[in-house]
Ligand code: G
Ligand code: G
């Protein structure tokens with residue numbers, strides 16, 4: 001039994017699930033978008049978190065099929081929400097390999113055409129690490145995706161080895177502060193300063209800032225005080241299946 005054949009079957013037998021986690025505007029609490037996060041409903045292993053199969057999918061190249069599945073499901077979810085009168089921009093995580101895949105922009109274009117999704121309704125999240133691995137290739141893919149109208153976001157910011165000097169030349173719209181800094185804010189003055197100066201720097205580069213890992217009202221308030229634009233975290237909601245997300249949305253605020 002191999003994990004790879006297991007994963008292939010997971011797609012064929014519809015065992016993958018697309019969960020959505022709300023992103024809110026910190027000033028108002030309004031839900032402005034959601035991040036798509038994949039889970040694997042294994043027939044015998046329960047709900048498998050992505051950390052247990054994404055790295056493997058990356059190593060084997062299976063990530064291309066997985067990403068394609070995620071984008072198709074996100075496009076489907078966006079279309080269903082739009083048909084119900086809900087405007088719900090979605091963020092999708094791209095992996096290192098995705099960024100090296102020269103067929104990716106074309107594949108995304110085909111999927112969003114199929115579901116009639118406006119490119120501006122999708123934000124593609126890329127980690128610093130993925131960008132720095134092959135800067136030339138990353139730059140060319142990102143420029144292509146940006147010119148197609150997709151929003152671009154730097155995920156897990158602060159944990160990789162990029163510099164803002166390099167990022168400023170990329171067509172990026174948003175920066176997501178890694179949750180390690182956000183969680184540490186409550187107990188560490190240094191982390192509060194890191195978060196605060198990251199927000200300032202990002203704004204000086206005309207980037208919107210999202211804080212991840214907001215688990216308390218205090219974290220939300222502090223981030224709002226620092227001028228952070230958006231946030232997501234368990235304090236707002238855990239990631240949920242689409243139907244549950246729609247019900248949750250109706251009850252929020
Ligand atoms: O949802 P969770 O916190 O368990 O996710 C753990 C990790 O898996 C995070 O780094 C997240 O970015 C990654 N991840 C979740 N869904 C996807 C996905 O659809 N594609 C990729 N490439 N990574 C994902
Ligand atoms: O790497 P990426 O930023 O895409 O990972 C997002 C992951 O973080 C998701 O798997 C999600 O489940 C997780 N997550 C989201 N909000 C919180 C939070 O408030 N606390 C913790 N511990 N994890 C969170």
Ligand code: MN
Pocket residue numbers: 035093125155
């Ligand atoms: Mn992400």
Ligand code: NA
Pocket residue numbers: 155156157176178179212
């Ligand atoms: Na992140």
